[in-house]
Amino acid sequence: MDPIQKLIKEKIERELQARTRRHFIKECAAGMGGLAFGSLFAACDRKKAVPQPTGRKLTERDLNPLSVLPPPNMSRIKSVIYLHMAGAPSQLEMFDYKPQLQKLHGKPCPESLLEGKKFAFIRGIPKLLGPQSNFKQEGESGNWVSDYLPHFRKVIDEVAFLKAVHTDQFNHGPAQLFMHTGTPRLGRPSLGSWVTYGLGSENQNLPGFVVLISGGNDPSAGKSVWGSGFLPSIYQGVQCRSEGDPVLYIEDPEGVSRDMKKRTIEAINAINKEEYARYADPEILARINQYEMAYRMQISVPEIMNINKEPKHIQEMYGVVPGEESFANNCLLARKLVEDGVRFVQLYDWGWDSHGTDPSTAIDLGFRNKCRDIDRPMTALLLDLKQRGLLEETLVVWGGEFGRTPMQENREGKEMGYMGRDHHGDAFTMWMAGGGIKGGASWGTTDEIGFSAVEGRVSVHDVHATILHLLGFDHEQFTYNFQGRPFRLTDVEGEIIHEILS
Amino acid sequence: MQFFGRLHPVLVHLPIGFIVFGVLLLWTDRKKKRYEQVIALAFLWGAISALLASLTGYVHYRQEGYSFSSVQLHLWTGLITTVFCLLVYLRVIENSWVKLLRGASPVALSIVLFLLISVTGHFGGSITHGADFLIEPLPQSLQRTLGYETFEKKEIVLNEENWQQLIFYDSLIDPMIHNYCASCHNPRKAKANLILTEREGILKGGENGEVIVSGDLENSPLHARLILPKSHEDHMPPSGKSQPSKAEINLIRQWILSGNSFEKTLGEAGLKKSELITFFRKDSLAGYPKVNPPPLSPDSLELFKKSRIHISRLSANSELVRVSMVNNPAFQDMDFDPLLGIAQNIAVLDLGGTAVTDSIFGKLAQLPHLTVLKLDNTGVTGAQLEKLQELEYLKSLNLTATPFEINNLAALNSFKSLRTVYLYNSPFTEKSGVEFLSNSNISIEYGNYSLPGIPSDSISY
Amino acid sequence: MQKKITVALFGVLLILAIILLWNFLKPSDPVDFSAEIKPIFNKHCISCHGGVKKNGGLSLLFEEDALGPMDSGKAAIVPGEPGASELIRRIKAHDPELRMPYEKPRLKDDEIELLSRWIDQGAPWGKHWAYTLPDKVDLPEITQEAGFLPEKDQDFLQNGIDQFVLTRLKAEGLQPNQQASREILARRLALDLTGLPPNAQLFDAWLEAELPYEGLVDSLLASETYGEKWSSWWLDLARYADTKGYEKDLGRTIWQYRDWVIRAFNKDMPYNQFTLEQLAGDLLPEPSMDQLIATAFHRNTMNNDEGGTEDEEFRVATVIDRVNTTFEVWQSTTIGCTQCHSHTYDPFRHEEYYKLMAFFNNTRDEDTPGEEPALKFYEEEDLRKVEKIKQWVAKYGSAESARKYRDFLLFNEPIYQAHTATGFKNGELSDTKWLSLWDDGSCQVKNVHTHGASSLLLNYWSNLNGTEMTIRKDHAGGEILARFRIDKTRGRIIRKIPFKPTNEELTLYFEANNDGIPKEAGTSFIVWFGFIEDLPGKGEPGYTEIDNSFLKLLNTQTPSLPIMAENPHYMGRTTQVFERGNWLLKADTVSPATPQVLNPWDPEWPKNRMGLAKWIVSTENPLTARTLVNRVWHQFFGRGMVATLEDIGSQSDPPSHPDLLDWLALRFMHEHQWSIKGLVKDIVMSGTYRQDSESSPELYERDPDNELLARGPRLRLSAEQIRDQALAVSGLLSDKMYGPGVMPPQPEGIWKSVYNSQKWVESKGEDRYRRAVYTYLKRTSPYPSFVTFDAGSREVCMVRRTVTNTPLQALVTLNDPVYLEAAHQMAVANAIPDDPDGTISRLYQKATFKKIDDQKLGVLKELYTVSLKEFRADETSVQGFLSLEAPTEPEIAALTIVANAIMNLDEFLTKS
Secondary structure: OOHHHHHHHHHHHHHHHHHHHHHHHHHHHHHOOOOOOOOOOOOOOHHHHOOOOOOOOOOHHHHOOOOOOOOOOOOOOOEEEEEEEEOOOOHHHOOOOOHHHHHOOOOEOOHHHHOOOOOOOEOOOOEEOOOOOOEEEEOOOOEEEEOOOOOHHHHOOOEEEEEEEEOOOOOHHHHHHHHHHOOOOOOOOOHHHHHHHHHOOOOOOOOOEEEEEEOOOOOOOHHHHHOOOOOOHHHOOEEOOOOOOOOOOOOOOOOOOHHHHHHHHHHHHHHHHHHHHHHOOHHHHHHHHHHHHHHHHHHHHHHHOOHHHOOHHHHHHHOOOOOOOOHHHHHHHHHHHHHOOOOEEEEEEEOOOOOOOOHHHOOOOHHHHHHHHHHHHHHHHHHHHHHOOOHHHEEEEEEOOOEEEEEEOOEOOOOOOOOOEEEEOOOEEEEEEEOOEOOOOEEOEEOOOOOOEEEOOEEHHHHHHHHHHHOOOOOOOOEEEEOOEEEEOOOOOOOOOHHHEO | OHHHHHOHHHHOHHHHHHHHHHHHHHHHOOOOOOOHHHHHHHHHHHHHHHHHHHHHHHHHHHHHOOOHHHHHHHHHHHHHHHHHHHHHHHHHOOOHHHHHHOOOOHHHHHHHHHHHHHHHHHHHHHHHHOOOOOOOOOOHHHHHHOOOOOOOOOOOOEOOOOHHHOEHHHHHHHHHHHHHOOOOOOOOOOHHHOOOOOHHHHHHOEOOEOOOOOOOOOOOHHHHHHHOOOOOOOOOOOEOEOOOOHHHHHHHHHHHHOOOOOOOEOOOOOOOHHHHHHHEOOOOOOOOOOOOOOOOOHHHHHHHHHOOOEEEEOOOOOOOEEEEOOOOOOOOHHHHHHHHHHHHHEEEEEOOOOOOOOOHHHHHOOOOOOOEEEOOOOOOOOOOHHHHHHOOOOOEEEOOOOOOOHHHHHHHHHOOOOOEEEOOOOOOOOOOOHHHOOOOOOEEEOOOOOOOOOHHHHOOO | OHHHHHHHHHHHHHHHHHHHHHHHHOOOOOOOHHHHHHHHHHHHHOOOEOOOOEHHHOOOOOHHHHHOEOOOOOEOOOOOOHHHOHHHHHHHOOOOOOOOOOOOOOOOHHHHHHHHHHHHOOOOOOOOHHHOOOOOOOOOOOOOOOOOOHHHHHHHOOOHHHHHHHHHHHHOOOOOOOEOOHHHHHHHHHHHHHOOOOOHHHHHHHHOOOOOHHHHHHHHHHOOHHHHHHHHHHHHHOOOOOEOOOOOOOEOOOHHHHHHHHHHHHOOOOHHHHHHHHHHHHHOOOOOHHHHHHHHHHHOOOOOOOOOOOHHHHHHHHHHHHHHHHHHHHHOOOHHHHHOOOOOOOOOOHHHHHHHHHHHOOEOOOOOOOOOOEEEOOOHHHHHHHHHHHHHHHHHOOHHHHHHHHHHHHHOOOOEEHHHEEEEEEEEEEOOOEEEEEEEEEEEEEEEEOOOOOEEEEEEEOOOOOEEEEEEEOOOOOOEEEEEEEOOOOOOEEEEEEOOOOOOEEEEEEEEEOOOOOOOOOOOEEEEEEOOOOOOOOOOOOHHHHHHHHHHHHOOOOOEEEOOOEOOHHHOOOEEEEHHHOOOOEEEEEOOOOOOOOOOOOOOOOOOHHHHHHHHOOOOOOOHHHHHHHHHHHHHHOOOOOOOOOOOOOOOOOOOOHHHHHHHHHHHHHHOOOOHHHHHHHHHHOHHHHEOOOOOHHHHHHOOOOOOOOOOOOEEOOHHHHHHHHHHHHOOOOOOOOOOOEOOOOOOOOOOOOOOOOOOOOOOHHHHHOOHHHEOOOOOOOOHHHHHOOOOOOOOOOOOOOOOOOHHHHHHHHHOHHHHHHHHHHHHHHOOOOOHHHHHHHHHHHHHOOOOOHHHHHHHHHHHHHHHHHHHHOHHHHHOHHHOOOOOOHHHHHHHHHHHHHOOOHHHHEEO
16 A cells, blocks of 8 residues: 555544544433533634535436426316416406496595505596496306406306405506516516426427417516516526517528528537537536427427418417417417417416506497407317317416406596596406316405405415416425525415315 | 532432342342341432432522422422332331331332332433323324323315215314314313313303303404414414414304304304315315326336437326327327336326327226326227226326217226216217217217307407 | 552542543533524524514524523523523423424434533524624645645646635545646636637737736736626626616616726726715715716616606615615625515614615605706716806805705706695696696695795796796795796796795795686696705806806706715605515614624714715625625636625525635735726636636536536626627627617517607617627517526616526527628638638637537538538529528538537537
């Protein structure tokens, strides 16, 4: 043995012995009645705190962050389609039938209701505004739906209503952030990002979280409502567009054939493999994977985004207009995407902010048109999912970021030319349908004029907890560590709404 | 002083040793009487060391802030032991002071002494190690037979059939009280002199008066305290203890409103099913079979991944899997064979959009736990469908967009658990084929929905 | 004999007894609170007994609370007496109702033992290492040991840094890598210091060894591109963007601040000065324009123009953001938690948050659409006029008055914003922004100070003629203070209106009358009004000229920039604690103070932002220098010595090289006098930095994040670097510096904000090819390819970008026209006729600065050959190739494909 090595070995052995001896004596002392006497010296020696680098093996997620992970609990659904009506539709003209409000139409709002309340635009004492649509009970459930949504009656027994959702935000941006990220401020991951992070995505040729926009504008809170916050950006929503490239930069440039692109990627990956042999950096392997997936996406995405290939009767059922950006097209795309294993599809339809400042935002005009524009497509979506057996493994959620007042808006105290309703977060309607949902249920009731919840009040956090529950998560355990603390989508709140679960 | 006190745990072992030694000697020497002096010595030292132990014990108790109630039994038995040990010594040396003891046999005395020291030791041990130190490792059933109450949260479960006939108090209120209140308000502990585990106790109330006024929520602390803000001093259960859910609080509410009867049934109390929804038994397995298939090996998973067969567990703690060919449209019958290696594990199988044919059914029949089967957009006609009838769990069968033949429907009649069959976009018209179907549990989804145009579709307001 | 034995036996026993006794009595190993006890508390106890919940009246966050009596009257911790400590009793308890942690498994025996021992030792409450800074750190000595070649040591040991790194490596039984090759080193260094690949001249000089390594470092540090690279990093922290954020997300002119940052880096402004100017430049004695610009740091906060929002709510949100950002940027502390409750883990209290907020709560900005105060950039001639007015006031009035005049001219403060008006009758706050009275309308503004001014300055516009406006004292029947006519204006104007001088605090009652107008029509729209003491020197020659010049300057339209300005004392706000962080629930009033646990406050410092800035850059502050060092280190190695870059505190990861962190922090403050370039140079001169980044799967498994630094850094380039590099190697990059944000090509239809008509107007000429730092950044819709490569949207401070690896990134560099244009340009510029091998080698070398090996050449040549064949076979593909205007030769097209492939190689996208 090399003399120096021998020396080292001896030294190590000596130390080991010494340590064992000390340890033994200390143990004995502790055993004999805990007679350890302490010194009062204590230093805050940060050297003790130096961590050992935690070696780890490569996991599948290192190479493919979208690889599928099982949920903690069994779940019935595997995908979510979330229809968000940006601008907040009026529950009082759609689902929350308030005959008493009709009787009180035009009367000044009782002051007791206004005490301590803040409104975006209503000032002073506004007048009550009766429902502008007619309601009927439909289906076996006998749930109410208005004549603004004539087609939707057909699926009324598929959906479960939440009629007393509440939020404490009454400006669009913060309320949308709250609805989609669980907090009214920026910086948290969206629901879709959480889900994609937690479960990955089955189809390796498509993004796991797809966002589709209609109505001509992004939602008020901008792209942050599908942002990944502190989660890695691969979990953020990928916006697929009906105009231009369906996904940015997915089309091959002019003059470059598919084959040529394939060869380019093969060349890149061949050289990258050589690099890996030298640097052993797993990021290189991941990059090789991502280039392969990019190539596959270049084929799959344009194909799936092409709704022209759908049979005529399906196109008609949704009421699609090929080549345009519409809610109907997006509903059809949503079905195609979940059918092909996309985990989370988020639809935003802008233009629901019915203040009554002009015809397009009047409750009985522009708003009615908006209802017409979603009525057929969302009904068709539920029916189409149903007939393909997809509804049993998909959750469909519908809602806005808050509701509207039972009072007519009197912007800055002025009488307005059109009938409008102001922002209102105390009670509004959402619905869910699909796997695990009790079709025909209705949970929560509002008071006689639909101002606030009387029973079955649920918060935005409760809605989130329920969605996560359906996907097999315990919302209290589903966390991500950031800045030294675990974060949850539901913050410190949230109760599962069992009343609408089957 | 504190040091002296802390010698107690060491010193206590001396009298134990001496006394046990003495007792053993007495026993072995009861005939020959050869060691009487030694025996006497043992008890003498026993008494001395016991005195020492008692003294240090007292100091220990004063110094370390134990409450008197927690040490009193140990203290008294310790002192008694000390005195008794001295008495035994005196008896052994036949000291004239203890004439009274003459009649008692030393052996009998020593056995009493042995019992005394055991009891003392036990009480001492209870202070440092907890009263149930010895009991704890025993199985719970044995503990109960020994008379120790064990705390187990009672699961509150109702079932769909007979819930209205259940006694409100017995089936819901009592278990709930057990779960949230009993740990402090039981006959042994009775905090605030309140016992909630018995009917009388609930009616009697505690030191702050009654806890229930029938029909009056505000004056019934049993309810009022539950709904106080958690930060409120009077909130019950105290913050930090597990809290009842909204639905559970509603039960207390309804019980009080309905007159807090111990006999009324849920139906009589007027409870709505919607209020109880959270208590009905939920199938936590989401309809999947309760089986434990063999664990999957990472290697085989890797292999399937390479052949673009997607496999994922249904949940993190289950070995049941979902298999899909979402990225593998070229998949055909013969590619299926490797999957038979994990036949026990497959609960969901999605072969939609692949090149499989009717001969796949023979293979599928070997998947005992198959629950959901998707064969949509394939070429199956259902010719060998009957092979699946042995599948015990098959619930959902998707044949959307297949050339399925109508007369093959008859095969479904003998399926055991089948509920839904999707036949949209196959050569069926609405409702056709029902003549072949006698199994009323099966519903067929023919699809082909349409939304005919209505005038309002084209009105612009 | 027997006696002897007895004596011997007795002796042995005695010795044994002594040994035993000594062992009982000798001090047990001192328990380290921060390293051993605090983690147990944090893991098991703090969620119920911490800053948020204090169950049973126990909090283990602060010493006073932990050692004090609980609700039960007992003490959880009695120092020196574990037996009497309720804490020990409860963790040992067997009754599940008593045992802590409640409803959780029992603590492990060694944890219980540790806690008992700690209490036994007197329960000393340590201060966490992060909150104390040593005075001095000694360099570790490197001793020679076997298995390690001294020459290699010598190669590696370039400066102090390496001594620390090598010490840890040796302890772990690892060796450093050898030095990287010259080519790799030059590229690494240039990308790290300037964000660009090295320029040819410098590269050649270095390669030929004409330039020593230090010379290379110095040249790069001296180049102006250095500031452009490092500003990207700082702008993430400063949340710099070109729009206001929230729903409308309208544009904002604040690029002058970005330019200030670039210049500050380039002139290596010492970090303490850099800090002072940004946090409190306006409070310096005679702030220069630049120092005022610097304060825009905290005007990068978002501003909500959405209709129906409460300005005060968003002003408060802004102030909160400033507190949080200041602490994130300078102190690596997420103080934001304490907004609602005492910090759960770190020793900061709920009230302390509001004490910090009090420093920031007194600035003039109020979430108004005009983003006042805004610094006006006058033309040179006008600036002279400003100076003249200032001199006039100084001459006839006081220096203080002169400053007031200058401030009013430069940024129109102090003023009263329209939204302070209340009690509207026949009037409204139009669009919740502007004071607008209808016919017969009135409203009030309370707490107005006029300082005896005989005129009112009114900023308004009107679309109607013939309104009579009256301002009265207090109410409708009050004394008339001003009466004037309002007519139609051409846009907004600032008008001087005679006003009855008074020195009291007033309530102004505004009335408007105009009979000839429609109902509910606004007679005027007032943006703000203000008072400034009368111009002194009345009657002196030139007075009128000066007076007119003043009003004219006020009405001069100039570019402007939001800055910070402090409230005058009479407009000061009090700061109250918000219960549970809710701004509507106000509790105790607090005054400015810094957290107890950090460095002490010097009474000399003013209790305002200036004082706070001085406190932050005090050499006693334990976090400022460490934070900076840690983050600069992260820029080079992709990992901070404290890996949690955003958090240095009790929840953060402990540092990988604690002594090195402190050594560098101390050196940064004392030897480099806060020079960032000095720090940067220390790092890049080290042998640690110069190592090759080669690794092996074994080493990766041992140390995946390169915490031990046994190899050089290997990191994917940032979003900015990826673009800049592509433009640079193709020769397209413009070296134009500064100015408004530019809009390089981006796909159609990306911008879609509500109520916002602003459009992406593609820049022309060299502005298309500017460095990424100049790209216009819209918060709700940032430049798409940057976001794909993990750049943020800069709504809030971003300490660290998560580096991801996604297929969307591949699509950008493969298909984004920007990258295709670069590839094409590169092919055109480097093509050697009839020498594809030579050309490909050249392309590769231009891109990666390395010589190509045969294997890679083979792969690329194959790609070239097949592509060429295809282009030749199909002429149409060359016709419209890349939608270029002129058709391309098949050879160039094929080379473009090759260049595109090269620009997608891992080695191109990665700094190695």
